[in-house]
Amino acid sequence: MYTEKVMDHFQNPRNVGEIENASGVGTVGNAKCGDIMRIYLDIDENKVIRDVKFKTFGCGAAVATSSMATELVKGKTIYEALQVTNKAVMEALDGLPPVKVHCSLLAEEAIHAALWDYAEKHDIKIEGLEKPKSDIHEDEEEEEEEY
């Protein structure tokens, strides 16, 4: 069902983890649908993404697209990172099954959400960046159930 590249990025995901005091953090998706992605960006004074980490709750494609997205933005300027589309992520993975295309959209959105957070924190405006829609922090009030 998945390409070799997807399987590789799922089994050996690149850049898993957290960044303390990250320049920007974005979380998108929601647990109800079964996908949540969180991206941490460490951005230097030249607006270059020095480091990037991710955490993902989701299926194989969700993990693989997160992993690939981090690879694609690492070392890029924030403006270049903004140009990394879901299509680019999919192509880099040699494609995704049709039902999993939304995972690549989520990965693009997660990058945008992290960039948005960075822009807000540093009080700058990034040309072409819109406020991400599915940032779960907007409606995170729902308490998680435990047992």
Added chain:
Amino acid sequence: MDRLIYLDNAATTKTAPEVVEAMMPYFTEYYGNPSSVYGFAAANKEVVTAQREKIAGALGAAPNEIYFTAGGSESDNWALVATAEAYGAKGKHIITSKIEHHAILHTCEYLEKRGFEITYLDVDGNGEVKLEQLREAIREDTILISVMFANNEIGTIQPIQEIGAIAKEHGILFHTDAVQAFGQVPIDVDACHIDMLSASGHKLNGPKGIGFLYIRKGVKIRSFIHGGAQERKRRAGTENVPGIVGFGKAAERAVTTMKERTAKERELRDYLIKRIETEIPYCRLNGDRANRLPNNINFSFQFIEGESLLIMLDMKGICASSGSACTSGSLDPSHVLLAIGLPHEIAHGSLRLTLSDETTKEDLDYVAESLKEIVQNLRNMSPLYEDFVKKQSK
């Protein structure tokens, strides 16, 4: 990775070698059509009858109450649609449960579009139908109650005898989907007041593509497949003789080995359940702890998603299944897990392991070790787990 540990026996089972052996001659030697006149083929009619007797014996039914079909889904469709047609003049109300197989639920939706009213009974947290609610749901125009014998996902066995008694008391037909239960637990159609029962061959080490519908004598349900006099004119089509022979052999095998086999499976099942519960935190056993199919294990692991878990297990040679949305082809997780009250995110992280008589303790130790490692790895990658840990340390 040469190791293969198959723990998806609720999906399908390995066809037993003796079953295949019994079937083989009916492909290559005795291939005649049982409806033919000449002796070469007509002997196959007796062969089919002999299998019918074996299967009827396993249920406490009469041989002429067993109608062979192409499988469990056909049997379920037939039972519902044909009953609705035959008894539609008497009433348009059918009662079923929220945790039925889609062969029942989708057929109910089909009937709803054709003027029937369906009541979907709730289940409790263990997946058991609430008898009180069933009693209250019964109306003047209720023609059928259809509740599965045991659930395919969480393994919970329903109070079939009590449901049957309620149906009988009100003069309502009672159908049960016993696809998972047949060959796993003893079934007596008279004691349970069952009027119709669906079963399938490939769930009990028989071949795929063969099933049956038990129809109690006197129930006036019509033909579903038209075009011939086979199966007492109620199910047309040349008999799948090799399939029927295989099913007969498999049923015989399942019944004779049931006590010993299921005792062993229960022991192994409880062993793995205990290991998972004591060694993996934040998990939940789904389904009734005691009143469940002998080979069924179903867990939810918090903070992780089922498909990821399945792929990781597959890498280690372990075949399992999940009720996560990603594995169901829809956006919602399993309707069964939602019906027992699990929140979406927990239902997404479910895992079903179903044992066979070939499963060993060694296999399960390997599964427990693999599962421990995989769940931890996925949690380390999960933002939900990260948030949870941070909240805990506050």
